[in-house]
Amino acid sequence: MTPDMFFLLASILFSIGLVGLVSRKNLFVLYMSIELMLSSVSLLLATLSKVLDDTSGSVMALLMIGVIAAEAAVFLAMIIHLYRENRTIDSDTFHTLSQGENNA
């Protein structure tokens, strides 16, 4: 495969992630969309590393996996917490703040 195909794949994955983030309501799907966006950037970095013949891109992709893992920990903990509190992970049900005024 040529690098072009990898660039195409990375951009398709990123777009799928962005569209998923905008259009879906389940918090798990939102989480997966964000991970997809971040992972597609990892793929992009790894490909660029190969194209430029420079190792630092691969190192960055590796470091990013670490950051993604840290983010996953916080995100999943939050999803579990929200499920325990509300018995749902539909993001549309969380609208107390946007309705605004009378809440404590």
Next chain:
Amino acid sequence: MIEQFLYASPMATVVLGALVLMLLANSTLTLSRLNLIAVSFLGLSLILQFSLYGDKSTAFLFETIFGDTFILDDFASIFDMMFTAGAMLTLLINNDYFKSHTYFSGEYFALMLFSLFGMMMLSHAHELLTAFIALEIASLSVYALVGYHKSNKVSSEAMMKYIVLGSMTGAFFMLGTALIYGSVGSTSLTEIANYVNGNSLDNIPMLIIGATFIMLTILFKIGAVPFHSWVVDVYHGAPYPITMYMASTFKIAVFAIALRLYLVDFAPINSFWTELLQAVTILTLFGGSWLAINQSLVKRMLAGSSIVHSGYLLIALSSIGLGSKVAAPAIMFYLIAYFISAAGAFGILSFIDSQSKRQMKYEDFKGFAQRRPYMALMMSIFMLSLAGFPSTIGFLGKFYIFTSAIESGQILLAGLGILTAFISVYYYFKLIAMMYFYPSEEEQKVFPVNISTILIVMMALIVVWGGIGTTLIPYIPGADGFMEIAIEAMSSLR
């Protein structure tokens, strides 16, 4: 090598303190003790920063190991001091708040110090991936802190909104970094600056797109208007100490990296963004004002007004692109001014909340001046400063910002900025009117003398002294002293 360790010591102290507090979190120590430990680590770090301020013998931290990843300059040192002071103020002013709200536990202090470490790393970052990791360290801790009131649905909801949108912009930051890496072949800011200087604007579209993605992330984190939807909700849902920390310290931290990027490394391509930034600035000024006017909770009003303050800072940022000389120190001065005023205003709100335990609406402030005359006076000082009233530090901040806008020929932006400053008088003075123009049924309460009130008084004095003061009192900077600090910080940026 030893002196390298010395240069790293302020950051190391903070992260060490965070680890110690994490270990102590489940011990039997009371929250005040843990707070004391956290503050003493921060104090030690602040002392080290003061003693190391000035000429550094090396430009980069551990250059043999990290390359040019971490830069050492006065700009970063001053930002470090502001972050550390902000964290210390947050911890000390909210000492009563921790005691009166049962949901606080030991981990709170560890998270606070970790996020501070992330911010300090961010101000020293001289490489895009380091900046990303630093931003994530700071953000992840702040996400957890926003949702700290676990049994409160509002708090969890605020965390959910913040984390979804925050992680998305994190992905955009990395996409921008990857694109820049693709065109430059390195993510070091030195290399990027060389590359940008060596090529004309038309030959580097990929780098410009990447830098624009990074700019989107920065605009999101400071809450500029097309990306502002989280600000009011998150500031409202978070506990008061966290709101104070986010509004005063975290916002400044994002400006640290923004200034480093757009003042130095992307300076030659700044002209590309001028129209974009101007449009965002106008939207931010008016959108923020609109949000602030509509709120009935004081906390939400301050959140809305913090968007407007981002707008003022963006005016100066676009002036930099048009070659204004005052603009860079003006941003720095405004950051200091906003930091003190916002921290003070949120500090008073959290003081009231720790006494009465409810969200403060405008109506709740009726007769406040009779119940607590000194607190009302200081709240008025902070409101006057935020509104940009003469004789406070906020006025000078706005003065320098508008000067820079006029100098760079952006008369329209300066005019609109002054217009929104007038609009802001409405929502700030509404609070002052509520405090002073209504009688109170309750008796006057005694002014409690403890660490939080003393600090609030000190900050109110600094706000006034920063507006009218001179170098009369040694070690306490007056109006020109703050400006000197700002100019010094900016001139060390390279």
